[in-house]
Amino acid sequence: MKKGLKYAIGVLIALVFIGTFVFLFKKSRPEKEMFNEYEVIYSDVSRKTLITGQIGPRNEVAVKPQINGIIAELYKEAGQEVKENEVIAKLKVIPDMNSLSAAESRVRLAEINYAQALTNYEREKTLYDKKLVSSEEYEQASQALKQAREEKSAAQDALEIIRDGVSSANAKSSSTLIRSTISGLILDVPVKVGNSVIQANTLNDGTTVATVADMNDLIFKGNVDETEVGTLREGMPMTITIGALQNYTFDAVLEYIAPKAVQNNGVNQFEIRAAVKPQKENKIRSGYSANAELILESAEHVLTIPESALEFSGDSTFVYVKNATGSYDRKAITTGISDGINIVVISGLKEGDKVRGSRIVGN
Numbered sequence: 001m002k003k004g005l006k007y008a009i010g011v012l013i014a015l016v017f018i019g020t021f022v023f024l025f026k027k028s029r030p031e032k033e034m035f036n037e038y039e040v041i042y043s044d045v046s047r048k049t050l051i052t053g054q055i056g057p058r059n060e061v062a063v064k065p066q067i068n069g070i071i072a073e074l075y076k077e078a079g080q081e082v083k084e085n086e087v088i089a090k091l092k093v094i095p096d097m098n099s100l101s102a103a104e105s106r107v108r109l110a111e112i113n114y115a116q117a118l119t120n121y122e123r124e125k126t127l128y129d130k131k132l133v134s135s136e137e138y139e140q141a142s143q144a145l146k147q148a149r150e151e152k153s154a155a156q157d158a159l160e161i162i163r164d165g166v167s168s169a170n171a172k173s174s175s176t177l178i179r180s181t182i183s184g185l186i187l188d189v190p191v192k193v194g195n196s197v198i199q200a201n202t203l204n205d206g207t208t209v210a211t212v213a214d215m216n217d218l219i220f221k222g223n224v225d226e227t228e229v230g231t232l233r234e235g236m237p238m239t240i241t242i243g244a245l246q247n248y249t250f251d252a253v254l255e256y257i258a259p260k261a262v263q264n265n266g267v268n269q270f271e272i273r274a275a276v277k278p279q280k281e282n283k284i285r286s287g288y289s290a291n292a293e294l295i296l297e298s299a300e301h302v303l304t305i306p307e308s309a310l311e312f313s314g315d316s317t318f319v320y321v322k323n324a325t326g327s328y329d330r331k332a333i334t335t336g337i338s339d340g341i342n343i344v345v346i347s348g349l350k351e352g353d354k355v356r357g358s359r360i361v362g363n
Contacts, residue, residue: 036357046298053222057213103159110155117148223269320356
């Protein structure tokens with residue numbers, strides 16, 4: 001029994017020894033390197049750039065009052081359509097006291113002058129009817145009366161405009177009614193009933209009552225790096241993508257490249273603008289963030305390989321080409337444009353050649 005136990009222990013020790021030897025032997029052997037392999041094929045390659053920007057109307061118009069006052073009524077709100085000359089708001093006039101006093105004084109003076117001109121006219125007419133004065137003197141009195149009447153009317157209109165913002169003579173074109181200067185969509189109404197507003201003058205821009213834009217005429221605005229601006233030209237097609245509309249994509253045409261760079265985080269960039277051609281079934285809002293894809297260069301039906309197969313040394317580019325024995329030979333090639341994944345091979349390879357790619361991990 002003891003002899004059998006010793007025999008079993010000996011066998012177990014031998015097995016452990018042999019297993020350890022085999023394990024260490026396998027670990028000491030170098031692993032066979034495996035690589036991805038790519039075939040040289042003909043395909044199309046294009047170098048693109050992605051420009052981040054915003055969609056907005058070509059022209060936004062700020063509607064401002066013609067007089068100072070307080071917003072009495074608002075007839076429109078943001079998001080509504082408005083026609084040219086349509087009323088957006090109504091003002092309650094708060095007259096300037098100095099101007100009001102001067103206008104009232106002008107009315108009183110005009111009434112005095114009119115009364116005097118009327119008296120003179122009636123006297124001259126009586127004398128003219130009796131043929132005691134000449135027709136020339138009578139006509140002068142008549143002309144003076146007409147001028148006095150006109151001045152009285154003008155003074156009264158001026159007073160009403162200063163006091164009420166509108167006169168009885170021009171009620172239809174009242175300056176208390178703030179009207180849209182264009183047809184379009186109201187983007188913003190930054191005032192509320194009761195807010196004071198002022199007209200534009202040499203000292204300030206005036207209060208904006210509403211912002212109106214034609215949303216059928218949109219543009220894309222973005223900035224492109226100075227390293228790429230040299231390849232751009234007006235009229236180039238672009239593809240615009242708006243993420244907020246479930247990656248809605250449509251076409252645009254580059255129409256403007258800024259002649260002067262702007263600094264953006266220490267990088268020189270140039271503003272570009274593109275005319276947008278959206279489809280009517282998708283409503284685009286002003287200020288949507290968008291990405292513009294622009295093809296800078298393209299090549300059709302050219303030899304290509306994955307860019308990951310390249311090896312760079314100094315100014316030269318190399319690949320490892322599979323030979324008849326299954327091994328790989330290092331070979332210099334000339335390359336062209338790349339789309340970031342595939343690159344054009346100008347010389348050094350032919351269709352059907354197989355090149356070594358990246359090492360396969362785990363083999």
